[in-house]
Amino acid sequence: MIGAAVDWVEARTGAMAFIAPLLTHHVPRNAKWWYVFGSATLMFFTIQIVTGVCLAMLYAPSAAEAWESLRYIDEQVPFGWMLRALHGWSSNAMVVMMAIHMLQVFLHASYKFPRELNWVTGVFLLFTVLALAFTGQVMRWDQDAYWGLGIGASIADRIPLIGNQVRGLLLGGPIIGGETLSRFFALHVFVLPGAAIGLVGLHLALIMKNGISEMPKPGATVEPATYREEYEKRMAKDGVPFYPDAAQRDMVFCGACLVLLVVLAAVYGPFGPGGQPDPTLIDANPRPDYPFLWIFGAVSLLPPASETAVMLVAPLVGVLVLVAVPFLANAGERAPSRRPGMVLIASLAVMAIAALTWEGKTSPWSPVMNAWSALPTPGHFLTGRTPLQVQGANVFQFAQCRNCHALDGLGGERGPALDAIATRMTPDQLMRQIQQGDGNMPAFGRNLDSAQMTALVSFLTTLKPEFEAPARIPGAQLPLPVRRMPGEVATPVAAGPQ
């Protein structure tokens, strides 16, 4: 009866004829536990789609309701929190698994002939999935999202000529608002998953076409002229069917991953939402999600002047280098022991990303958003001051300088502490620093009027240890060298205030 039904369907669709070779195709016998990471990545992707569809049914993608709807899912919907936890943890797990998979392919040089395009589709998948992770963080529509978007927008802004247009396209307007969320929602649930599914299909089709690579053996080189023929011969003689031999191992590993995922979700729960994304209701120390922390670690270590170049150029170079990998060397040795240079590169990359992630986690690149309204100006900076200087301290809080600059060890650490700034800078230098900003410090020129500026500078000139002399106009710093064009006549430079 069932057999008859299957035959009926088979006669009309050829489904079994399509699936059977997928299951029975031969894979190398020695392809043991090394080869399970790709399947685990696929499993996490499937979980993302299933939980994602469920979440899309409950989530309200409007700026006014998004945050509330997450609280609703967490607190009211049966198992809603579990759904969010699974989606969040599985997203991180997918990125990790993908990185391990990629590392394994790189170390075993599986990207060599004829599998160059397997690698290239994989690289595109990597960036699609990272984009999914980023847009997913925006869906929480909390302060982390706001902060991430702000930084994304400022990167877009730096693109020469069309920066403003790109920013507008990304945010759906000049500022982060309701339009932005709709735009990222469309990206996160339609555009990017569509692209990812297409790429996964392509990736799998290429695997079927080119077969699974064997474990690398020192001396067994890849010769494009003869490789295919010999590979097929070896598989026919020594290969094992994918199902059940290799599939069993995949299932065990995926099962273990799944158990771990459920435990993580059950114990640590969903991510966020953090505080509401209201720039005036600031009570968090926003950070991006894990897959992006290393980027911010890198940015926090850069000298500010190089930031624009690095933020714009580094991602492009990254894509190009990754895509180029199989084309730079698509034949010859595959064994790691014969490719020590590649092993070194891989280890350095892993260590760099780990170190930068740590840096991103611990570095004070993020301002303390509520310092201006929460941390009082220390009393010893207010006693014995003139009323104008006391108002300057009010301006210091009001203009949110404290969010980036600590006094008495309290406040943001994005910029240097200013407890002794009067010993380092003259009033003119202070005025210029505040008006024009510098590197990572915004320019306040247009936001402070002359009275606020005068009071602020007057206050800053009192910030010094009690017995130390303030910076003086000519004395404290050596005169700046005068840059002269070749052939230019030296003009005397007047010292002192302009």
Added chain:
Amino acid sequence: MSAHRAVATLGALVACGGVVVSTTGCDRLPGRPTAAQVAAEGTAEWTIQVFNTSCRGCHAQGTEGAAVPLMESDYWRAATDEQVARAVLEGQGMLMPAFGPSAGGPFTASQASALTRGMRAIWGGATRQSSEISGTVVAGNASNGKSVFDAACAGCHGAAGSAGSVTDPMYLRLVSDQGLWTAVVAGRAALGSPAWNEPMPGRPSGLTATEVADVVAYLSSQRPRSMSETQP
């Protein structure tokens, strides 16, 4: 380990996990988020929480904080609840930010008055609201105020005084009349600034309410009316 053994082990593990979860109940899993931990509006806990994150940076106590200390009773003696709630919702002068909905701020009108009542209950002290002097600015006579200033204030704020000028046009541009009123009425003991009715060098018995109005009118009259007057 053979794949068959591994499958069996894993199956057993999953089964155990399932049993544990179904007996303890999903609601008691540690990852389940608890309802947001926000103290109920109007409680003392809530007041402190809100004050510490939104106000304390400018309004603290003793020598701390550059604006009027709200964590001690001096200010609360003359101030009225309406005045405080208005300052919170609409801001005041140039440097007190508005926290009300019209400014896109986080507080509703009812939260602003809950915060006001809460602050008064915690820091207002036993002192009753003073009936001797208004909490809000009262119109006065600037030329009388000049002579009050010379007699009572110049000793500390005059050219030879140690407390710094309060007629500096830059200073006056930054502070509202209400701000001046509060500075004179409440003083600031920790920084050595006397309250209106406390002894001053030229006035052993302090000022009268009329004199306060006059001296504030005088200071206000010294404020430059346009930007250009303060350009250095």
